[in-house]
Amino acid sequence: MIISKLNLNKALQILNESAQVFVPAFEVIEDRAAKKSIREKKFLPYREDLEVELEGPNTVKPPKDILFPNVEKLYQYKAAGEDSYIRETLPEETPKILFGIRPCDMRSIKSMDKVFFTKNYVDSYYARRREYVTIVAIGCTETDRTCFCDSMGIDPNTAPGADVMMNRIEGEEAYLLHAQTEKGEALLKNLESLEGPSENVKAIRTDCTLKIRKIPDLDRKLAEMFEHPIWDKVTKGCIGCGTCTFVCPTCYCFDIDNENYGTEGCKYRCWDSCMFSDYTRMAGGANPRPTKKERLRNRYMHKLSYFNERYGETLCVGCGRCIANCPSHLDISEFIEKSSAVDPKAEVYTESIRAAQGKEA
């Protein structure tokens, strides 16, 4: 099916009638004191006056929180004699449409599915949200300088697992859409009235900007490198914040806490980060990951080795968000190159000029 760009808003309106649609768009905050406005591209609930941008660079934050919100209530309780109760608070059964997510982010949802659905445990909160979401993915037309998904085995033009795949048509202000699942077929049926002519159209193909040298079995190599001196070196500049975690589409750790008001309260879960000191802190105060070296090593290992061992795929999808946003300009793609090239048995690790520049590992 072909939909012209001019009909995009109409398409979103139609879809928004039967579901809540989320689109990449600009949120604007007026700063009157500084006489400027602050613009942030993020997934927002669709409104007619939104400034939607499907193409251009990807959003700073991934769409992950629509399936796995930052704060999610698990159950409510009351402890008051006869009136006591414990009530599960599953998410509402509202259909949602995630419109315009990128191939890297689609792959990340598939990884999250593995975490929350497999190994004999189904997370009912995630499952409920996932069931009610229909995903329309869009092939990239413009890539950021930090985009390296194709080096991680992902094609920025296709998104297996998405309900609908959408690609920009070469030389035209229009998109080519095709359903990949039943949910997707149902969605496209809704848009039939907007269908444009489709003769000899060709979808645009895009390539990632950043090409990195990764050896195919890096996961197994890293598994043998837990004590390697490279960790000391590459983690020194880290300031131990949660930025990389919270902008990453595939970080899924959470903490559980409660909020009490008198005899009532609720249990909730919220995102956690393995970069934080309390992530592994024991009740008595001991911490098996005492410094940022152990913490960042865990993050890199999880993305590049541990997940492979458990689920058979690399968890880093190469979206580049942590590279773009790290306050210290640490770069996981550089680490991938360096660790691919290094001698796994080396006893000392010294940065070389070209390696430090990221030009050659």
Added chain:
Amino acid sequence: MTELTQARTEERIREEAKKALASGEVRAVVGWCATRFDDRTRPFFAETAEECDLLVWNPYCINGTAKFALDDRYPDQKLALILRGCDSRAVNRMLRDKQLKRENLYLIGVVCDGKENPICEECQHKTPLVYDVLIGEPAKEQIYPERFRKIEEFEKLSPDERYAYWAAQYDKCIHCYACRNACPACNCIECYADQYRVGWQGKAADREQNQIYGLTRAFHVGDRCIECGECERVCPMHLPIMRQTRKMLKDINELFGSYEGGLSEEETPALGGFRLDDPDEFM
């Protein structure tokens, strides 16, 4: 600064770094190294003479270096820091707050030429205020007359407008603590926000917890802020965090007279000391 002196400064930094390591007293020199992007550098620990040649000096050396000294509070050997003006004030801050010992530091000061960082336009002290060796000719101190202008503009808004503004900002906050971790005034051994078992601060990134965090942090650092702008630079969600400490500093300047943080190791922060003639009319 011309290209030539930039290259020359870089050379001098490398020389001084090598000398420091060769002395046997210094375990590493913290400066900046190149990344794969020409307009970005990263904090770098040079631990061998070879690695000293990776240290760079260019308009993109924007990360603060001083706070890395806190990674090891009880070092066996000195740590050398490459210091710009703001980094030297950060060192003063941490010395004054008794978080670092001067004898554990070797300070290689560099007269700064201003970096590709908006805060540098506001900088009043480009020459380091504390150092063991100085690279470059001391520059004249500048006065930045607009220091509190944005605060004055902001004060003109009604309380409701100001609340709406901060609420929108804190709704964006992802609770990553980058602002705290980059800030040289946030130098407590254990931050109140990490004492989860006490329960001062919830971890949820919702409006309530984000605002509590923002407010608490602003009050904890307000009178000790050195105006380095790191908090605002590192925020991935672009919250104008420095406006909070600037507001505190403006009030302090009005109530207690001219004050800037981190100018010396001796200063007493306005809210950290007590004088009999304090203007304490609120008590």
